[in-house]
Amino acid sequence: xxxxxxxxxxxxxxxxxxxxxxxxxxxxxxxxxxxxxxxxxxxxxxxxxxxxxxxxxxxxxxxxxxxxxxxxxxxxxxxxxxxxxxxxxxxxxxxxxxxxxxxxxxxxxxxxxxxxxxxxxxxxxxxxxxxxxxxxxxxxxxxxxxxxxxxxxxxxxxxxxxxxxxxxxxxxxxxxxxxxxxxxxxxxxxxxxxxxxxxxxxxxxxxxxxxxxxxxxxxxxxxxxxxxxxxxxxxxxxxxxxxxxxxxxxxxxxxxxxxxxxxxxxxxxxxxxxxxxxxxxxxxxxxxxxxxxxxxxxxxxxxxxxxxxxxxxxxxxxxxxxxxxxxxxxxxxxxxxxxxxxxxxxxxxxxxxxxxxxxxxxxxxxxxxxxxxxxxxxxxxxxxxxxxxxxxxxxxxxxxxxxxxxxxxxxxxxxxxxxxxxxxxxxxxxxxxxxxxxxxxxxxxxxxxxxxxxxxxxxxxxxxxxxxxxxxxxxxxxxxxxxxxxxxxxxxxxxxxxxxxxxxxxxxxxxxxxxxxxxxxxxxxxxxxxxxxxxxxxxxxxxxxxxxxxxxxxxxxxxxxxxxxxxxxxxxxxxxxxxxxxxxxxxxxxxxxxx
Amino acid sequence: xxxxxxxxxxxxxxxxxxxxxxxxxxxxxxxxxxxxxxxxxxxxxxxxxxxxxxxxxxxxxxxxxxxxxxxxxxxxxxxx
Ligand SMILES: Nc1nc2c(ncn2[C@@H]2O[C@H](COP(=O)(O)OP(=O)(O)OP(=O)(O)O)[C@@H](O)[C@H]2O)c(=O)[nH]1
Ligand SMILES: [Mg+2]
Numbered sequence: 001x002x003x004x005x006x007x008x009x010x011x012x013x014x015x016x017x018x019x020x021x022x023x024x025x026x027x028x029x030x031x032x033x034x035x036x037x038x039x040x041x042x043x044x045x046x047x048x049x050x051x052x053x054x055x056x057x058x059x060x061x062x063x064x065x066x067x068x069x070x071x072x073x074x075x076x077x078x079x080x081x082x083x084x085x086x087x088x089x090x091x092x093x094x095x096x097x098x099x100x101x102x103x104x105x106x107x108x109x110x111x112x113x114x115x116x117x118x119x120x121x122x123x124x125x126x127x128x129x130x131x132x133x134x135x136x137x138x139x140x141x142x143x144x145x146x147x148x149x150x151x152x153x154x155x156x157x158x159x160x161x162x163x164x165x166x167x168x169x170x171x172x173x174x175x176x177x178x179x180x181x182x183x184x185x186x187x188x189x190x191x192x193x194x195x196x197x198x199x200x201x202x203x204x205x206x207x208x209x210x211x212x213x214x215x216x217x218x219x220x221x222x223x224x225x226x227x228x229x230x231x232x233x234x235x236x237x238x239x240x241x242x243x244x245x246x247x248x249x250x251x252x253x254x255x256x257x258x259x260x261x262x263x264x265x266x267x268x269x270x271x272x273x274x275x276x277x278x279x280x281x282x283x284x285x286x287x288x289x290x291x292x293x294x295x296x297x298x299x300x301x302x303x304x305x306x307x308x309x310x311x312x313x314x315x316x317x318x319x320x321x322x323x324x325x326x327x328x329x330x331x332x333x334x335x336x337x338x339x340x341x342x343x344x345x346x347x348x349x350x351x352x353x354x355x356x357x358x359x360x361x362x363x364x365x366x367x368x369x370x371x372x373x374x375x376x377x378x379x380x381x382x383x384x385x386x387x388x389x390x391x392x393x394x395x396x397x398x399x400x401x402x403x404x405x406x407x408x409x410x411x412x413x414x415x416x417x418x419x420x421x422x423x424x425x426x427x428x429x430x431x432x433x434x435x436x437x438x439x440x441x442x443x444x445x446x447x448x449x450x451x452x453x454x455x456x457x458x459x460x461x462x463x464x465x466x467x468x469x470x471x472x473x474x475x476x477x478x479x480x481x482x483x484x485x486x487x488x489x490x491x492x493x494x495x496x497x498x499x500x501x502x503x504x505x506x507x508x509x510x511x512x513x514x515x516x517x518x519x520x521x522x523x524x525x526x527x528x529x530x531x532x533x534x535x536x537x538x539x540x541x542x543x544x545x546x547x548x549x550x551x552x553x554x555x556x557x558x559x560x561x562x563x564x565x566x567x568x569x570x571x572x573x574x575x576x577x578x579x580x581x582x583x584x585x586x587x588x589x590x591x592x593x594x595x
Numbered sequence: 596x597x598x599x600x601x602x603x604x605x606x607x608x609x610x611x612x613x614x615x616x617x618x619x620x621x622x623x624x625x626x627x628x629x630x631x632x633x634x635x636x637x638x639x640x641x642x643x644x645x646x647x648x649x650x651x652x653x654x655x656x657x658x659x660x661x662x663x664x665x666x667x668x669x670x671x672x673x674x675x
Contacts, residue, residue: 097627215643
């Protein structure tokens with residue numbers, strides 16, 4: 001099968017083009033370094049099935065950060081039948097150098113001048129024919145985001161691919177070294193084929209920057225915006241969530257109960273009280289998750305992330321991290337796994353490790369579900385946003401404490417150099433694709449982990465069968481009793497302990513298992529939890545859940561990215577210790593103060 | 596010709612890049628971002644608490660720490 005590789009500088013729209021051509025949903029965002037791994041899809045081109053590969057962005061062919069290594073290895077080890085080299089038309093003045101370097105590789109190449117829409121708006125014009133002659137490769141101008149010019153480019157791609165012979169991979173290695181005359185040639189091509197206006201910076205972006213990057217107001221604006229966003233997700237998500245819970249209850253009462261009326265009690269229990277309640281309680285959070293990721297998509301695509309890095313770099317530098325690390329924490333709000341992988345853009349290993357050590361404290365959307373649930377059960381609607389904000393603040397504090405304590409071990413002097421892209425806004429198509437992607441991700445997790453998790457919890461709380469379910473004579477009760485000496489001082493009882501053990505695998509299971517343990521779902525479950533726990537216990541439980549470890553996938557990622565078991569264990573043990581100490585200090589002081 | 600460090604510019608000032616003193620990896624990254632000798636560079640703003648600088652070279656806006664900015668020498672400083 002023929003193979004096409006999408007190559008280009010970071011943030012030039014490779015993944016957008018990949019999605020446009022293949023219909024896949026690779027992650028897109030207005031931040032250099034969103035894609036850090038290979039992703040491939042099969043497409044039909046000129047009557048043949050072709051493999052299209054989306055690569056991480058590279059600044060040049062010499063790069064040695066981990067994401068750039070991915071590209072280098074790919075180029076060296078695979079036969080490539082066509083390179084679709086993607087550049088941002090408005091930034092040709094610096095990106096053209098990559099085209100000249102790639103041309104020296106001798107691979108069949110189609111040069112894509114992307115973001116034609118933005119180039120037109122800022123008055124950049126390109127003489128495509130003359131550039132093509134000078135470079136000796138076909139050139140196509142298009143807009144991957146809006147689709148303009150894509151069909152024509154594909155036709156050219158098919159023709160270019162079929163025509164050219166390709167050099168063997170071994171021969172390429174020699175070429176990766178030399179690039180001397182590139183600068184002079186670049187100037188010549190720019191002078192004859194590209195016209196750029198003198199003043200070309202996006203006036204709107206400059207105006208927005210004057211406000212959000214204001215020396216004194218910048219950070220307050222950031223935190224205020226964060227608060228408003230979470231407030232919005234929380235208040236808009238709650239009714240949707242109640243709606244889903246109501247539907248699920250209705251289905252159970254109206255359809256499943258009568259249908260299973262004659263089933264043996266254990267099966268009835270396992271299916272309804274176990275799987276249906278457990279999974280249903282988690283499923284009620286789907287609308288919240290969708291809403292959350294819609295907001296995340298807009299933030300990630302706006303270009304604000306780079307601005308956040310600018311605003312926070314001075315603070316992060318004091319903790320041995322940099323502004324990009326802060327952005328990874330923000331991405332971690334969605335899911336810690338891509339945030340951990342996003343650290344590949346860092347070149348220095350100590351900096352990368354330190355950043356990976358703190359990312360797990362970032363309050364991800366799975367933990368958000370647990371908190372939304374617990375907060376609704378234990379606090380009034382007026383208190384709710386404040387409590388949630390307190391948990392986000394705790395998440396940052398855990399990060400900062402960890403970084404300060406460990407920065408001595410992970411010293412680095414990585415340069416900090418980051419592009420600020422213009423502000424952009426995602427299209428409806430992009431938003432919908434991302435929302436759908438997250439929902440399907442969530443559903444996959446649900447079927448994989450959550451079903452198994454709740455079945456296990458159900459089994460633990462119902463064996464042996466001759467004692468009351470979830471009592472201290474069941475397996476779950478015994479485990480709870482065994483852990484009591486550690487967990488009683490932080491106000492966590494045996495039932496919650498079971499939920500925490502399963503939460504180690506995935507946080508979604510926590511609420512699912514609470515539903516199974518208490519044998520209830522929806523409102524009655526919340527009411528029961530409200531009676532069984534006071535707010536001090538509940539908050540201590542949330543603190544522990546926040547800090548003790550994100551989930552099995554995050555740990556596996558941590559292990560893969562660091563390639564070190566010792567580092568993985570350091571992360572796990574440190575998180576557990578910190579979680580216990582924080583909960584202990586909170587719980588005991590609250591009790592001492594008489595709460 | 597009088598050369599200054601990039602860090603000596605005040606917000607809104609423009610200058611011409613005269614030299615870049617960085618090890619290979621950083622030098623190449625800077626070149627790829629548009630820092631080249633003879634190019635115009637503008638200091639757009641500075642972050643508070645002696646944080647990074649926001650500069651504009653050609654079509655690209657870049658933020659860089661003062662440590663990195665001190666590797667760049669400029670001349671012909673003038674207001675925009
Ligand atoms: N205006 C405009 N924006 C575009 C176009 N193509 C992509 N974008 C935007 O550019 C940003 C970067 O797009 P990506 O597809 O993530 O870029 P990438 O090259 O894959 O980036 P990395 O994976 O980080 O290297 C996103 O905000 C896109 O919405 C385009 O044709 N026009
Ligand atoms: Mg990408």
